[in-house]
Amino acid sequence: MTDISSQTSFVAKEFKTPLPPPASTTGLLGWARANLFSSVFNAVVTMLLLLLIVWVLPPFIRWAFIDAVWTGDNRDACLPKDGQVVGACWAFVRAKFGQFMLGSYPYDLRWRPELVVGIFALGLAGLAYEKTPGRGRLALFMTTAFPLLAFWLLYGGLGLEVVETANWGGLLVTLVVAVTGIVASLPLGILLALGRRSKLPFIKIVSVVFIELWRGVPLITVLFMASVMLPLFLPEGVNFDKLLRALIGVALFTAAYMAETVRGGLQAIPKGQYEGAASLGLGYWQSMRLIILPQALKIVIPGIVNSFISLFKDTSLVMIIGLFDLLGSVQRNFADANWSTPSIAPTGFVFAAAIFWVFCFSMSRYSQYMERKLNKSHRR
Incomplete structure (x- = not known):
């Protein structure tokens, strides 16, 4: 009779280290396979969009950056010369x-709207960041005092030019x-x-x-x-x-x-x-x-x-x-x-x-x- 212990000797006594997932399901390749090529229809649409990007993007980059005019004082800078x-x-x-x-x-008063935009941007950033100290007080300032301050700076009055x-x-x-x-x-x-x-x-x-x-x-x-x-x-x-x-x-x-x-x-x-x-x-x-x-x-x-x-x-x-x-x-x-x-x-x-x-x-x-x-x- 066969020894029972010899038949069960293959049973693992500890957990095996899990194998990594297949390369086709992780990283950029896995993302593309799951989101862009998950079916025949998605694959066709993806290829058509890639062809559209290849057709549109290079001419736009050439127009916006390569052939663009970055400096000049008048229309002469942007007129074609010699073909x-x-x-x-x-x-x-x-x-x-x-x-x-x-x-x-007015040019000499533009510091006023620039100051308003600066305060608004800083206040908005402070409200968006969760760990900003005194966030509640900042929210109260932005909803009550800031609109009045912004109107005074932008419009004027009370010592400022209107x-x-x-x-x-x-x-x-x-x-x-x-x-x-x-x-x-x-x-x-x-x-x-x-x-x-x-x-x-x-x-x-x-x-x-x-x-x-x-x-x-x-x-x-x-x-x-x-x-x-x-x-x-x-x-x-x-x-x-x-x-x-x-x-x-x-x-x-x-x-x-x-x-x-x-x-x-x-x-x-x-x-x-x-x-x-x-x-x-x-x-x-x-x-x-x-x-x-x-x-x-x-x-x-x-x-x-x-x-x-x-x-x-x-x-x-x-x-x-x-x-x-x-x-x-x-x-x-x-x-x-x-x-x-x-x-x-x-x-x-x-x-x-x-x-x-x-x-x-x-x-x-x-x-x-x-x-x-x-x-x-x-x-x-």
Whole structure:
């Protein structure tokens, strides 16, 4: 008879060191196989896109960098000479950079908007970094004192020379309209979303009418009404600044869309959360502030950021009412006879597109970071 111990001698008495995963599933090769060539359709689409990139990218690089003109004082620098191929006219952007950023703001006073932008950038960076000391106090400063400080520095008064908003322009106007719209539309949108879900008929009807009215018209119509039609309904001698009218119109328009985004988050919260808040003896506003809204806003972060990005791009529409944002300032400088060449228009548009892309991409990436952070904390 065979010894049983000899039959079981192959049993391992300790764990073996696990083998590394196949090379085809890790690294760049594994990522490409999983994301770009996971099926026949994906492989075909990937190859077509690669062919498109190979067809478009080299000519663009040659136009934007190799054949580009980087220095010059006038249009002569960007005109072809002796059959020379001329690409982008970055000399035009360098010459007009101050106007692209600040419009017609007086040159000797440009330290004021530069100081405002510097404080805003530092404050935004401090709020984005989680370990910033006194982050709560910084948030309070940025939402209360900073807007007043920024208006005083930009407009003037109280010892500073007044600069009318008609002289503002460029990226400055884009940031003023976008930031004001973002800051004002979020709390107003939350209140409208709560009002639409209210059990009080009057509040619900007012909220519904407001939301549907503003969502039913395009932003260009809102800006036109705010700039042209609104003064007709005001008493004689009463008038509002054109930029202020645009800010109010943009904020109200964006708030209506924000309300529907937030309402979607509120509807996604299970009924048990509301019942749990009531069982703890919390009132309506306490339960909303402490339990419901934090969860709802976390759910709709992509929708909120999407509204912010859309608003940032839509600021270019203020050009129709005589306000020159970044894109408007770029287009206005095309009429400068000193720089009139065929290459300045595509160069200016590419420059404006790059600025818009940087801001929009930054907002998108930060929102994704916040989503991952909140999901990790929720899993804990």
